[in-house]
Amino acid sequence: MMRANLLLALPVLCPLAGVALSLLAWRWPLVQRGVSLAASFGLLLSAIALVGAVHDGTVLATQFGAWQAPFGISFVGDMLSAAMVLIAGLMAVAVGIYGLAGDASAREYAFYHPLYQGLLLGVTGAFLTGDIFNLYVWFEVMLISSFGLLALGGTKAQLDAGVKYVTLNLVVTTQFLIAVALLYGATGTLNMADLALVLPTVENQGLVTTLALLFLVAFGAKAAVFPLFFWLPAAYHTASAPVVAIFAALLTKVGVYAILRTFTLMFDGDTGVTAPIVGAIAAATMITGVLGAAAHFDIRRILSFHIISQIGYMLLGIAVATPLAVGGAILYVIHHIVVKANLFLVAGVIHRAGGSYHLKEIGGLYRGLPLLGVLFAIPALSLAGLPPLSGFWAKFGVIKASLDAGHIALAVTGLAVGLLTLYSMLKIWNEAFWKAAPERSVAAERRWLGEPGTRVLMLVPISALATITLAIGFWAEPFVDYSLRAGAQLLDKSAYIDAVFPPETAGGARIQESVP
Amino acid sequence: MNSLILRTTGRAILPLALLFSIYVLFRGHNEPGGGFIGGLIAAAGLAVYALPRGRSALVRLIRVWPKALIGGGLALGLLSGLPALLLNSPYLTHQWTFPGGLAVGTALVFDVGVYLTVVGAVLTFLLPYLEE
Numbered sequence: 001m002m003r004a005n006l007l008l009a010l011p012v013l014c015p016l017a018g019v020a021l022s023l024l025a026w027r028w029p030l031v032q033r034g035v036s037l038a039a040s041f042g043l044l045l046s047a048i049a050l051v052g053a054v055h056d057g058t059v060l061a062t063q064f065g066a067w068q069a070p071f072g073i074s075f076v077g078d079m080l081s082a083a084m085v086l087i088a089g090l091m092a093v094a095v096g097i098y099g100l101a102g103d104a105s106a107r108e109y110a111f112y113h114p115l116y117q118g119l120l121l122g123v124t125g126a127f128l129t130g131d132i133f134n135l136y137v138w139f140e141v142m143l144i145s146s147f148g149l150l151a152l153g154g155t156k157a158q159l160d161a162g163v164k165y166v167t168l169n170l171v172v173t174t175q176f177l178i179a180v181a182l183l184y185g186a187t188g189t190l191n192m193a194d195l196a197l198v199l200p201t202v203e204n205q206g207l208v209t210t211l212a213l214l215f216l217v218a219f220g221a222k223a224a225v226f227p228l229f230f231w232l233p234a235a236y237h238t239a240s241a242p243v244v245a246i247f248a249a250l251l252t253k254v255g256v257y258a259i260l261r262t263f264t265l266m267f268d269g270d271t272g273v274t275a276p277i278v279g280a281i282a283a284a285t286m287i288t289g290v291l292g293a294a295a296h297f298d299i300r301r302i303l304s305f306h307i308i309s310q311i312g313y314m315l316l317g318i319a320v321a322t323p324l325a326v327g328g329a330i331l332y333v334i335h336h337i338v339v340k341a342n343l344f345l346v347a348g349v350i351h352r353a354g355g356s357y358h359l360k361e362i363g364g365l366y367r368g369l370p371l372l373g374v375l376f377a378i379p380a381l382s383l384a385g386l387p388p389l390s391g392f393w394a395k396f397g398v399i400k401a402s403l404d405a406g407h408i409a410l411a412v413t414g415l416a417v418g419l420l421t422l423y424s425m426l427k428i429w430n431e432a433f434w435k436a437a438p439e440r441s442v443a444a445e446r447r448w449l450g451e452p453g454t455r456v457l458m459l460v461p462i463s464a465l466a467t468i469t470l471a472i473g474f475w476a477e478p479f480v481d482y483s484l485r486a487g488a489q490l491l492d493k494s495a496y497i498d499a500v501f502p503p504e505t506a507g508g509a510r511i512q513e514s515v516p
Numbered sequence: 517m518n519s520l521i522l523r524t525t526g527r528a529i530l531p532l533a534l535l536f537s538i539y540v541l542f543r544g545h546n547e548p549g550g551g552f553i554g555g556l557i558a559a560a561g562l563a564v565y566a567l568p569r570g571r572s573a574l575v576r577l578i579r580v581w582p583k584a585l586i587g588g589g590l591a592l593g594l595l596s597g598l599p600a601l602l603l604n605s606p607y608l609t610h611q612w613t614f615p616g617g618l619a620v621g622t623a624l625v626f627d628v629g630v631y632l633t634v635v636g637a638v639l640t641f642l643l644p645y646l647e648e
Contacts, residue, residue, distance in 0.1 A: 009597075009607035016594055023587025066600075066609040114587075 004060035007053055008075040010046035011085045011124045014039050015092075018117030026114070033100060036113040040096040043120060044089035051082045055482065057489060059499035061130065069500050070191035074130035078496055079486035080330060084127040084257055087337050090468075091249040092120050094461035098345050099242035101457035111148060116246070118145035123250045127257060130500055133180055133190045135258065136173070139222070143169050146251060149243045150235060158238045165235040168221065172228070176218035183211050193500035195266045196493055205270055212267035212274050216259065223255025225315060226284035229308045233292065236307075237300040237357075241348025244300065248307055249341035253333055256314050260329065263318060264490040271321065279319035283413045286312030290420040297359045299347045299432070302424055303340070306383060309417060310336050316414060317398040320405045327487030328397025331480060335382070335390040335472055342379040342465040346372065349458055350432055359428065364437035373433045375459070378466040380429065382473065384422035390472035393480060518568050526565040533561025541631050545619075551627035555634025562635070563642055571646040574639070582643060585636025592629030596622045 018039025025031035054060060060077045063069055077085075096116070122142025129135050143166075151162045184190055186207055187198045202208055221228035232252070236244050267274065289309025293302045314336070317329025347357065349372060354362030366373045382389035395418060402411040472479050489495060537558035544550030566574035575581070580588075599622055600609035612621035 005604070005606045006601055009601060013594060013607070016590065020587045020590035020594060023583050024591065026581070026583045026587070062606045064606055064608050066606050111583075 003053060004077075005062045007046070007050045008060055008062045008077050008128055009064075011043055011050060011089070011128065012075075012121065014042035014046055015117045015121035015124060017042075019114050019121060022113040022117060026111075032113040036117055037093075037096050037100075039117055040089070040092035040120070043124065044086075044093050047082070047086040047089040050077055051086050053077075054079055054082045057485065057495070059489075059495045061499035069130070070189045070194040073134050074191060074193065074500050075128045076130035076193070076496060076499060077128060078499075079482065079489050080257070080260065081127045083330070083334060083482065083486060084253070085124050087334055088120065088123050088127065088250055091246060091337060091341050094465055095242050095246045095249070095341065095345070098245070098348070098458055098461045101454045112152060115145045115148040115152070119149065119246065119250070121145075123254055126254050130192050131190055132183065132192055132195065132262075136177055136180055139173060139176070139254070142251070142254065143173060146247060149247075150239050152243070153238075153240065155238070161235040161238040165231050168228070168231040172218055172221040175214065179211060179214035179218060182214070186211065191500065192261070192265055193497045196497055199266055200269055208267070209270045209273050212263070212270070213277070215262055215267070216274065216278070219255045219258040219262070220281065221255070223252045223259065223311050223315075224308050225255075225281050225311055226288050226308075229285070229289070232308060233301055233304040236304040237298060241344060241351065245341045245344035245348070248303070248344050249337045252307055252311055253337055256311060256318075256329075256333055259315070259318055260326070260490065264321075264326065265493050265496060268321075268493075275319055275321060278315055279407065279410055282312045282315035282319050283410055284312075285309065285315060286413055286417040290417045290424070293424045294420055294427075297431075299350060299357045299359065299428060300344070302428060303343050303347060306343075306421065306424070307340060309421065310340070310383070312417070313395065313398055313414060316402060316410055319410070320398070320402050320407060321491075322401050322405055323484065323488050323491055324404065325398060325401035325487075326490055327480075327484035328394060328401055330486050330490075331397055331483035332394040334479070334483070335394040335469070338465050338468050338472075339379040339382050339391065342462060342469070343376075343383065345458070345462050345465070346376045346379070349462070350376075352458075354432065354437075359431035361438060362432050363435045364433075366433040371459075373429075375462050375466055376433070377429065378469055380425040381422075382469050384425050385418045386422070388473045388476075390469045390476075390479075392473065393476045397480070397483075522564070523568040526568060530561045530565040533564075534558055537561070537631075541627060542624075544627055545623060551630030552634055554627075555631040556638065558631070559635045559638035559642075562639060566642070566646055570648050571643055572648065574643070574646065578639070582636045582639035585632050586640065587636075589629045589632030589634075589636060592632065593626050594629075596625035596629060 018036055021035040021039070022032045025035060054077055057079065062075050063072045064075060065072055067073070119142055122138045122145060125138035125141065126135055129138060147162055147166050150165060151158055180190065183195070186202055187195060189195060189198055199208055217228070224232040236247060239247065263274070286309050289305050289307070289312060292305035293309060296302050296305065310332075314329045314332050317325040317332060350362065350365065351357050353365055353369060353372070356362050378389065382391040385391040385395040395414065399411045399414045402414070537554040540549040540557060541551055541554035544554065562574065562578070565577065596610070597608035599611050601607055603611065610621050610623040610626070612619060614620070
């Protein structure tokens with residue numbers, strides 16, 4: 001199990017080393033930059049190795065400190081969590097490079113790099129852990145880091161946003177903790193693989209359904225689903241471009257991942273109650289998100305509301321819960337992380353070139369910066385789901401699955417929301433790139449970012465992410481295949497359980513008599 | 517908060533608190549104690565010392581910036597788990613030797629890391645509130 005021990009520890013150790021070393025070097029911004037970037041690259045490389053080890057369907061597990069499950073903390077890597085860690089590593093590198101372009105000296109003096117790595121630490125920990133209380137701990141690491149990142153500028157708007165963000169998230173995290181306590185009271189275990197075995201044997205199945213709903217609320221608020229999304233547009237539009245890009249890429253997706261994981265592994269019993277609720281939430285999330293996006297004229301607010309609407313599609317896949325639907329949801333998560341982070345990075349460049357995030361105050365960018373226009377169009381059209389870009393395949397998967405399963409209303413909602421998404425993306429395009437620049441705005445050509453070095457640092461990650469979007473679109477087969485197999489692996493949980501409790505030691509490690 | 521009483525007691529309390537914190541740190545593995553509570557005791561002693569004297573006196577005393585203490589502590593905690601990985605067991609499996617019956621293990625490195633992290637974190641929160 002050498003491979004498992006190393007492969008599952010490294011994605012957490014790299015950002016942890018990033019936190020430690022960048023704190024040690026906190027007075028030397030240049031060293032911090034190097035350390036932080038090296039840690040991000042380390043995370044990416046270890047994630048690639050992890051995906052390489054699990055892509056054929058094996059599930060790896062390690063027990064930290066050699067305390068056997070269900071007493072110690074298990075880390076489990078299956079196809080889904082490996083893919084999530086890989087995409088997180090990719091975002092860490094892309095946003096890390098982009099972040100070098102900004103005027104960062106003040107930001108870096110005040111904890112930027114330790115918090116950035118801390119955020120990655122929380123995210124990868126949450127993806128890999130196999131213990132529900134440990135999941136709470138990683139959520140907390142992520143929350144504290146993200147609050148620090150959000151408040152870094154220290155402006156009034158940021159503190160206001162930070163208070164809203166932290167208040168709702170703390171309330172929900174507390175509720176998550178209470179749900180964990182109740183779960184422990186009902187089953188006597190917190191190891192997720194053990195819970196998968198124990199929960200079906202609990203006599204009071206009504207209690208299990210109630211617990212499932214409590215967890216749905218907790219993770220749903222993290223994922224910003226209807227009606228618990230309001231903290232997201234309130235907070236995201238105040239942060240700097242790299243910070244909001246990494247938030248948009250990873251924070252909500254951890255909530256989606258937690259829902260996917262718990263509702264396929266633990267709470268897959270009584271879906272007669274939960275599935276319609278998840279479906280209704282999915283529809284409401286898609287609609288409210290896209291309406292909010294259609295109404296706004298600040299680029300970052302539009303993009304923030306689009307995060308919410310797109311989360312609805314992922315939830316749609318979870319609600320339908322056929323193999324195609326779950327696979328489609330996984331592909332959706334992967335596609336959306338890339339696209340959404342890219343859109344926020346492009347928005348940061350638009351802000352630099354046009355001097356504002358507000359669509360009424362900018363315009364005419366296409367004349368000076370046609371390349372930027374193309375780089376915006378790729379993720380924007382992909383977000384709307386136009387073929388042959390990555391969003392098309394993701395949307396196709398979930399909507400085809402809902403049609404197959406007879407959820408016509410959900411499928412129609414998904415298609416209509418796709419049209420509205422296209423509308424609001426065209427709105428950004430028309431206003432920022434196409435219409436003539438307003439009189440009082442600075443001419444785009446002259447505002448454009450001084451040094452060529454800065455330009456490269458910003459455009460390289462944006463182009464790389466756009467290339468990934470195109471690759472998923474034109475060369476979809478391996479991605480679709482991987483997602484579908486990851487989905488099938490989620491729905492058949494025996495491999496996961498066997499990895500945590502190897503059959504040869506079963507009975508030795510697992511204490512069945514602890515079940516009440 | 518420049519009071520003579522606080523100034524004098526602070527000087528007396530600091531060495532006692534540091535000694536006691538190290539005692540608590542070392543007894544931690546099998547008895548109540550350990551890096552976390554030890555770190556809190558040390559930080560409390562440093563806080564009493566620093567309150568009447570101000571920020572620069574504290575920084576002069578500990579010679580490193582508290583943020584670097586956090587970083588060093590985290591790094592120690594991280595390092596303490598690495599021998600296990602090299603020996604082909606799960607991360608953080610602590611390794612022990614018993615020279616002359618004395619239990620020496622990587623768990624102590626981990627605890628010292630926790631100790632430093634706690635001291636650094638408390639002092640980081642404290643620094644902005646200290647007078648110059």
